[in-house]
Amino acid sequence: MANNFNLTYRIIDKLKRSDSNEKADQHSRTYLISNQNEQNEENYILRLINLENLTNLSEFITDISWYKQFNHFNLMSLKDCFLIDTKLNLVKPYASFGSCADLLNSNPFGVCERLIAHIMWQTLQAIRYLQDKHILHRGIASKNIYVCDDGRVLLDDFSHCISMISPFDGKLRKQIFDYTDKLKNQLLYLAPEIIYQNADGYNLKSDVYSLGMVACELANGSNSYRNMTYGNLNILYAKIQGSEPILLDETQLTDEMIELCDSNNSSYIEEIRKRKYTKEFHSFIKSCVSTRLESRCSLDELQSHAFFKFQKRLSRDRNSLHCDMVKLLETYKKKRPINKEINHLEETSSNFPTTDYNEKRNLTWEF
Amino acid sequence: MPFSSLLASRSKTDHAKQLKEYFTVIENEQDKEKKNYEDAIKNIHKTLIALKDGLFGPRDGSSEPAISDVSQLCSGIYSQELMMTMINNLSRVTFEDRKEIVAIFNNLLRRQVGAKYPAVDHIMQRSGILFKLIEGYDNADIALNCGMMLRECIRVQELADIILKSQDFYKFFDYVQKSTFDIASDAFATFKDLLTKHKSLCADFLERNYDLFFNKYRDLLNSENYVTRRQSLKILSTIILENANLSILKRFSCDIDKFTLIYGLFPSEAFSLNTKSGIITNPMTTSAFDIYKREVFDLFKLLGELLLDRYNFSVMTKYITNTDNLKQQMNLLKEKSKNIQFEAFHVFKIFVANPTKPKAISDILLRNREKLIDFLTTFHTDRTDDEQFNDEKAYLIKQISELKDTKA
Numbered sequence: 107m108a109n110n111f112n113l114t115y116r117i118i119d120k121l122k123r124s125d126s127n128e129k130a131d132q133h134s135r136t137y138l139i140s141n142q143n144e145q146n147e148e149n150y151i152l153r154l155i156n157l158e159n160l161t162n163l164s165e166f167i168t169d170i171s172w173y174k175q176f177n178h179f180n181l182m183s184l185k186d187c188f189l190i191d192t193k194l195n196l197v198k199p200y201a202s203f204g205s206c207a208d209l210l211n212s213n214p215f216g217v218c219e220r221l222i223a224h225i226m227w228q229t230l231q232a233i234r235y236l237q238d239k240h241i242l243h244r245g246i247a248s249k250n251i252y253v254c255d256d257g258r259v260l261l262d263d264f265s266h267c268i269s270m271i272s273p274f275d276g277k278l279r280k281q282i283f284d285y286t287d288k289l290k291n292q293l294l295y296l297a298p299e300i301i302y303q304n305a306d307g308y309n310l311k312s313d314v315y316s317l318g319m320v321a322c323e324l325a326n327g328s329n330s331y332r333n334m335t336y337g338n339l340n341i342l343y344a345k346i347q348g349s350e351p352i353l354l355d356e357t358q359l360t361d362e363m364i365e366l367c368d369s370n371n372s373s374y375i376e377e378i379r380k381r382k383y384t385k386e387f388h389s390f391i392k393s394c395v396s397t398r399l400e401s402r403c404s405l406d407e408l409q410s411h412a413f414f415k416f417q418k419r420l421s422r423d424r425n426s427l428h429c430d431m432v433k434l435l436e437t438y439k440k441k442r443p444i445n446k447e448i449n450h451l452e453e454t455s456s457n458f459p460t461t462d463y464n465e466k467r468n469l470t471w472e473f
Numbered sequence: 474m475p476f477s478s479l480l481a482s483r484s485k486t487d488h489a490k491q492l493k494e495y496f497t498v499i500e501n502e503q504d505k506e507k508k509n510y511e512d513a514i515k516n517i518h519k520t521l522i523a524l525k526d527g528l529f530g531p532r533d534g535s536s537e538p539a540i541s542d543v544s545q546l547c548s549g550i551y552s553q554e555l556m557m558t559m560i561n562n563l564s565r566v567t568f569e570d571r572k573e574i575v576a577i578f579n580n581l582l583r584r585q586v587g588a589k590y591p592a593v594d595h596i597m598q599r600s601g602i603l604f605k606l607i608e609g610y611d612n613a614d615i616a617l618n619c620g621m622m623l624r625e626c627i628r629v630q631e632l633a634d635i636i637l638k639s640q641d642f643y644k645f646f647d648y649v650q651k652s653t654f655d656i657a658s659d660a661f662a663t664f665k666d667l668l669t670k671h672k673s674l675c676a677d678f679l680e681r682n683y684d685l686f687f688n689k690y691r692d693l694l695n696s697e698n699y700v701t702r703r704q705s706l707k708i709l710s711t712i713i714l715e716n717a718n719l720s721i722l723k724r725f726s727c728d729i730d731k732f733t734l735i736y737g738l739f740p741s742e743a744f745s746l747n748t749k750s751g752i753i754t755n756p757m758t759t760s761a762f763d764i765y766k767r768e769v770f771d772l773f774k775l776l777g778e779l780l781l782d783r784y785n786f787s788v789m790t791k792y793i794t795n796t797d798n799l800k801q802q803m804n805l806l807k808e809k810s811k812n813i814q815f816e817a818f819h820v821f822k823i824f825v826a827n828p829t830k831p832k833a834i835s836d837i838l839l840r841n842r843e844k845l846i847d848f849l850t851t852f853h854t855d856r857t858d859d860e861q862f863n864d865e866k867a868y869l870i871k872q873i874s875e876l877k878d879t880k881a
Contacts, residue, residue, distance in 0.1 A: 163703065167655075167658040167662070170655055171658070173655075174617050177569070187653075187654045188654055189698065189699065189700060239572065275583055276580050276583030276584070277580075277583075278530060469807050469844065469848065471803050471807075471844070472840045473800050
């Protein structure tokens, strides 16, 4: 494999996900890079993944092949993908605001309603594109929705994608029943009918639920099910019991909540007391996260929901839609990369933590 | 409503015909008339969508398409030779339309009428379709689409047979080494399906083309590309053990008791060991798997017995008597990548477990006896939870240390 890729990409900075943990860091590294062959030197994200640390290659390869099957303005694309030694290099567009999770990290009380409408509208377009291909995303989460500085929203991570077309008889299914162990990372956003794993199965409406969860999280500042006392078990229980997340604003603030408020979260309660979301937004959340499938909107119904009337009017002209969003974004901080100069790919490969190589590398056999 | 149904069915057969006409336009008038060409592209998109909806039913999945409509649609497709036309023009249509074509193609292949699969018969008479699909790997734009259709074809034994018997099969040795990661990986997936999906077919193929195949395969194992090396080792251990399975099946097929036991013991899941990631689906395998764990030594004895049988002429015995193969595997064992070492171990163990090692093989093992014992004792000591692996390792060490005794 030719190593001359090093010449065209230049590493500018090292990036870290706000929610990253030590364990994930051992498998991959993320860098901000620019392509020197391009005139405007646009920035990209480079992800370095050490394949040596992955036990199952084929699963990982399927994830990558999804990127090549999609082509939509609001779906993350894979610009380049090459192998240097045991490290796979993935080049993707750079989103300067990071993911929605990053956005929440710097705005712990949530972001404004109009921005949420923009993000939801664009994500909805991406999901509708997938629906046209009969594909369920299943991985819609705040950490997988990216915001670029030109107002473009990108949906990423196709590792949970599944086709509604049956792999057994090639027919289009109305319901699917698949549940893999991998899905448990997605528990916060999974629709209750997926969690039930019962004979009714689930369908494309389950993505709508996840979308509603993200919208709710963006407005409230954190996921309603995060930090529950018994972790995953409690999330499961709450969802199966039929709990539905709500938007926290002055209309939802109860005396009980004020009573429970202590010095830690008094500013948060204060914030809730001040804000009031429109009734369209409340109704949007309701029609997304409803536990009963009949009252949950389909993607097509959402498209014409009153919550999006502004986006729908502008949607003919992508520029004005994005201009509006850029204006909103001005008040938000861009994600700041760690300032650390790294100039060559080689350098990065060498300080990659590698599993201890065989000590007996100098061993020779006698034939 | 006889009138409306008459109209509806008529317009359905027309889809295939229309599509054929549009394709003729883009085949011939690419440079001549730009407008005609653009119109045809647009019309192809519309017709493909209509065709797909006809086959799958409405997008929301609310109702199944009527069988009579579908069969009319299909016969239109076959009579217009549309399958061939669609694949020939795959690189000319738009990105989205390529996927529509894949969906239509794959759906047709699955369609069953009585005991027959009409699309399979259709392709068998026009094997050009298969070769055209293989050729698709040369064109980066359509490689993945062709791969998807090709794997769908390979599910059918008759079609896999056509590919294995053709010279075009050897093109895969180049495709899997392509520098584009995603295309190479896709080609690997297809390559693996070809070699593992239909067990008796593959065994037959491998025995017949033993020299040519394994000579080429050696290049894959020595490839510069990490992924090629890792994947090809994995397939190798799968196929040679699969074939061991086959020769056993042949011999024991009359002895039902042994048959059930051994069937459970030998499938690749149980044998190729990746206990942690391997999923055991066959209930019979699961129960036999427990026996396997307890009686791993007996298993190797059994394996030895089976190999002793001269009538069980199989790819595996042929493979493990060749010193070049042993040398290669031993070199792979000390590869710096842990994963590659691990895969190589599973091939290497068969060389050692073979009770009728040719002199050349046991000589090599003997010459490296101390080193091998040393090497194996410290080999992947961190895999403490993988009982099966540790048992086998211990067995290999025992075998190697006893080597001299058996010779003397």
